[in-house]
Amino acid sequence: MGHVMWRNWNKADKTLLGAAAVFLFSLCLRLQYAENAWAEGFLFCAEAALVGGIADWFAVTALFRKPLGFPYHTAILPRRRETFIKASVTMVQKEFFSRRKIIHHIEKLHVLPMLMDWLHEPSTRQQMLQRFMGYVRDFLVRQNRQEQAEMLAEKIRENLLAASPDAFFIQFGNWMKESGKDKEFLQHVAMYVRGRLERPETRSSILGMLEQYEKECTKSTWDLLMAGIAEALDFVNLEEAAGLMQKQLLRLADELAEADSPLQREMLALFYEKAEELGHNPEVRTLMAEMKEELVREIPLTEAIARTMASIESSFREEEPDTVGNLPMLRSRLMDIFRDEYARCLEMMDTDDHLKDTVEHFLYDIVVRSALHAQNMVGDIVRDVLRRLTDEQLNHLVYDKVEPDLLWIRMNGSIVGAGIGLVLFTFLKVVG
Numbered sequence: 353m354g355h356v357m358w359r360n361w362n363k364a365d366k367t368l369l370g371a372a373a374v375f376l377f378s379l380c381l382r383l384q385y386a387e388n389a390w391a392e393g394f395l396f397c398a399e400a401a402l403v404g405g406i407a408d409w410f411a412v413t414a415l416f417r418k419p420l421g422f423p424y425h426t427a428i429l430p431r432r433r434e435t436f437i438k439a440s441v442t443m444v445q446k447e448f449f450s451r452r453k454i455i456h457h458i459e460k461l462h463v464l465p466m467l468m469d470w471l472h473e474p475s476t477r478q479q480m481l482q483r484f485m486g487y488v489r490d491f492l493v494r495q496n497r498q499e500q501a502e503m504l505a506e507k508i509r510e511n512l513l514a515a516s517p518d519a520f521f522i523q524f525g526n527w528m529k530e531s532g533k534d535k536e537f538l539q540h541v542a543m544y545v546r547g548r549l550e551r552p553e554t555r556s557s558i559l560g561m562l563e564q565y566e567k568e569c570t571k572s573t574w575d576l577l578m579a580g581i582a583e584a585l586d587f588v589n590l591e592e593a594a595g596l597m598q599k600q601l602l603r604l605a606d607e608l609a610e611a612d613s614p615l616q617r618e619m620l621a622l623f624y625e626k627a628e629e630l631g632h633n634p635e636v637r638t639l640m641a642e643m644k645e646e647l648v649r650e651i652p653l654t655e656a657i658a659r660t661m662a663s664i665e666s667s668f669r670e671e672e673p674d675t676v677g678n679l680p681m682l683r684s685r686l687m688d689i690f691r692d693e694y695a696r697c698l699e700m701m702d703t704d705d706h707l708k709d710t711v712e713h714f715l716y717d718i719v720v721r722s723a724l725h726a727q728n729m730v731g732d733i734v735r736d737v738l739r740r741l742t743d744e745q746l747n748h749l750v751y752d753k754v755e756p757d758l759l760w761i762r763m764n765g766s767i768v769g770a771g772i773g774l775v776l777f778t779f780l781k782v783v784g
Contacts, residue, residue, distance in 0.1 A: 362755075362759055363759055363763065364409070364758075364759040364760075364762035364763050367405065367762070367763045367766055368402075368405040368406070368409055368762065368766065371398070371401045371402045371405045371766045371770075372402055374398045374401070374402075375395075375398040375399055375401070375402045377398075378391070378394045378395040378397075378398040378399075379395060379398075381394060381395070382394075382395040389781070392777075393774070393777045393778075393781075396773050396774075396776070396777040397770045397773040397774045397777065398770070398773075399773065400769040400770055400772055400773025400774075400776070401766040401767070401769045401770035401773065402766070402769070403769055404765040404766050404767075404768055404769020404770070404772070405762065405763075405765045405766035405769065406765075407765055407769075408761055408762045408764070408765025408766075409762050409765070410422075411761075412758050412761060412762055413426075414426040414427070414428060415428050415429055416428075416429055416430070416747040416750075416751060417430075417747065427743075429743075429746060429747060429750060430743040430746065430747070433738075433743070433746060436738075436746075437734075437735055437738045437739060440734060440738060441731045441734050441735050444730055444731060444734050461719070463712065463715045463716060463719060464708065464711060464712040464715060467715065468698075468701060468702070471698060471701075472698060477691070477694055480690075480694065481687060481690055481691065481694075484690050485686070485687065485690075488686065497658055497661050497662065498654075498658060500657075500661065501654050501655075501657040501658035501661060502654050504653075504657050505653035505654040505657055508653055509648050509649075509653065512644070512648045513644075513645065513648055534620055534623075535611060535612070535616065535620070538608065538609075538616060538619065538620065539608075539609045539611070539616075542605050542606075542608035542609035543605075543609050545605050545608075546602060546605035546606065546609065549598060549601050549602050549605060550598075550602055554598060555594050555595060555598045556594075558594040558597050558598060559591060559594040
């Protein structure tokens with residue numbers, strides 16, 4: 353038990369105990385040899401060493417607690433903890449993280465080259481792409497699809513109604529040309545007409561028209577005579593003519609449905625030419641205005657926009673999409689656009705010196721402002737941490753940092769005390 357306690361003592365405690373033992377030994381020696389000057393001097397020095405050790409032990413202990421319960425001007429650190437905390441915060445902010453030191457260290461950093469190296473890494477580009485797609489997906493998911501579709505449809509209708517009929521139909525015609533919808537529409541019309549033409553009823557109708565035409569052209573006696581002779585000699589076969597006409601019409605319908613065929617181009621050119629001529633007719637312009645308003649009101653814009661938004665949202669929810677319905681996959685297209693724009697921005701940063709200087713100044717300003725803001729944050733953190741400590745924890749925090757120096761202060765009390773005692777004893781003997 354005593355051995356364990358002895359190991360827990362620090363060297364200052366052991367020195368003080370040693371000084372007390374030396375004092376007792378010197379006292380016994382002095383009592384044994386009362387007339388001996390060496391015994392008297394030895395006791396004088398031992399006494400001074402013990403007093404110096406006890407005085408410094410009291411002084412060091414009084415910094416943290418009340419030695420022997422002495423209440424006056426002791427336990428200085430617990431009593432002055434707010435002053436200590438304030439001084440610690442000031443030291444951290446003004447010395448360790450001063451404005452001058454912060455700016456000095458930031459000036460040594462090459463922020464822009466570090467940023468550019470990081471942005472050029474493939475993993476960074478992939479992370480940026482994933483974040484961008486995540487933001488787009490979250491934005492689409494958060495939208496009220498029906499509400500947004502109605503709002504967009506209303507805006508489109510307002511713009512279309514505000515446009516003049518000429519501009520409306522010109523834009524509509526340009527869109528038809530550029531998108532190829534005019535050819536597609538004409539192809540559908542030609543296929544529909546072909547389906548009607550190839551019916552037996554169509555051949556019968558053509559035959560009926562030929563027979564009616566024959567009747568109208570053979571009203572005189574001479575015409576009837578010539579028609580009878582031609583029919584008797586089989587010069588004119590109306591059924592065969594009707595069949596030939598049906599086949600010719602089917603061929604024209606097939607050519608009209610063929611993409612970029614001469615007949616199709618000619619028909620479209622004729623259509624746009626006549627449409628332009630009709631556009632200058634006042635009655636036609638009035639009719640176009642009425643048609644535009646009716647068309648704008650009847651177009652199911654809300655349903656079309658809602659379906660488009662649903663398709664876009666569905667495309668972003670898929671892992672490896674190719675298409676959604678007949679729409680191109682916007683997710684893949686957006687990814688390609690982002691990659692291209694990302695590479696273009698990096699190229700501009702590498703080649704444009706003015707842009708590079710602007711970005712570097714901006715980054716430097718942000719870093720400095722953030723660091724100066726962190727200066728106050730560090731002070732607040734230090735203040736909060738120290739205030740949460742108990743008195744005992746605060747004592748240990750400070751004592752553990754300066755323990756070797758405090759121990760040497762206590763030991764120096766005994767050493768210096770013994771030295772001063774020797775000097776005083778020698779002085780008294782010389783003067784006496």
